[in-house]
Amino acid sequence: MNLFILTDNKWWYKKAFDTFKRTNYQVRFFCSPKGLKLFEDEINQGTIESLDVKENCNFLIENFDLGFSCHCKQIFPKSLVENVRCINIHPGLNPYNRGWFPQVFSLLNKKPIGATIHLMDSEVDHGDILYQQQIEVFEWDTSKSVYDRVLDLEYKLFNENLEALIVGNYEQVKMPNTGNYNSISDYKELLEIDMDKPVTMREAIDYLRAMTHPPYKNAYFLADNGEMVYVAVDIEKRNT
Template sequence: MTDIVFLGVNDVGMRIYEWLCQRDSVDVKAMLTEPDQLDIIHQIVPEFIVSVGFDHLVPPEILSLPTEDSVNLHPSYLPYNRGKSPNVWPLIEGTPAGVTLHSMDTEFDTGDIIAQKRVETEFSDTGKILHQRLEDAQFELFTQTWPEIESNNIEYASQDDSAGSYHAKDDFVELCELNADEELPVKTLLDRLRALTFPPFDNAYVDVDGERYYVDIEIRKATDDDETETNGLLSSY
């Protein structure tokens, strides 16, 4: 029986938590969602800490308690897009999208990699669409990899410190404010708008004539039927 303390709060975290609870080989001792709950790990001393969607940095004295490892599931293809909003930056910067299971250390998303999975993107993707795709990939990667972790049949790979990227919450907040007078290439603007489109949340906004307007976008890939309809419309004039 493998003893676990689970750290998490988001949707895919709940999916993985429930999946672990259903495994006969796993005993989830606690699910913690706030940093002031971490002291309980001193009493439990589990084999593993598993973090999925825990937004707080876990201090070194807690990470040292598990007898095996502390692992985190991050929705980016590390070392790219460490930190916040990893569903946004691949659409803006063209960095690889994906998910990574890694060992936790004293900084966000910098520990040795256990397993990774690339996630493809399209120009029609929005931030919400990519977020959903990354959630599914996280669940798939974790459930495929966990049996190997239980059996101690994994190899760790160091991250390349010379590559990658990191984004803080302030980077996302700054991205949301559109300057009505700024000139941008069309694709650059579209990439920014689609990355920020995440209904029902209002992210991108622009102030015009003293009023604030929120902006979402939808991009559709053309099909043969679309082209036929367009040609028919043009021929009617």
């Protein structure tokens, strides 16, 4: 069986690469063209290749039996997912907050969050669920702390069920509904702080928790002189 993995996440690349080294399966790793800088060393070493999934759709169809999308920023074409079995590793609990940055929106809208491994279809984060698990979110969590726990859970589900995923020995569960979807535009609309917007302290803290994801600078307001001022929150639970 010929396998490929498309990822734009360095953490996931390292985990998957080490995992497949311990198996007899041969897999080719690809990243998006935008990942050239992130994966510069790996590309030079020949362990990962840059690939535009739309331009190389026929290549993937003709040469592979199974593909994994592990935090890939490219949308797989309809023709690809209809001709090659493709599985997505998604950092959200489908059908809640499908799309971009599920943990951010979960902290804001209080919908459940977790990890989902699902078959891919022509819609984003939409196919039949194969494996899924929810995590608990605490009042002291930030986007970063939730995301880190989701990553660990994703890999746990992937690693524990790898053989079943490859051979197709799993139960497929339809999503109960289409849930909600958040685009990158929805996220970008959250970034600028309206300094005159009336909110409760709970809403303000929840917003800053959702926007705090070091080393990235996300939430900002415009100072009187027009300069952007970034804001994050330092939040910590007291250990008793």
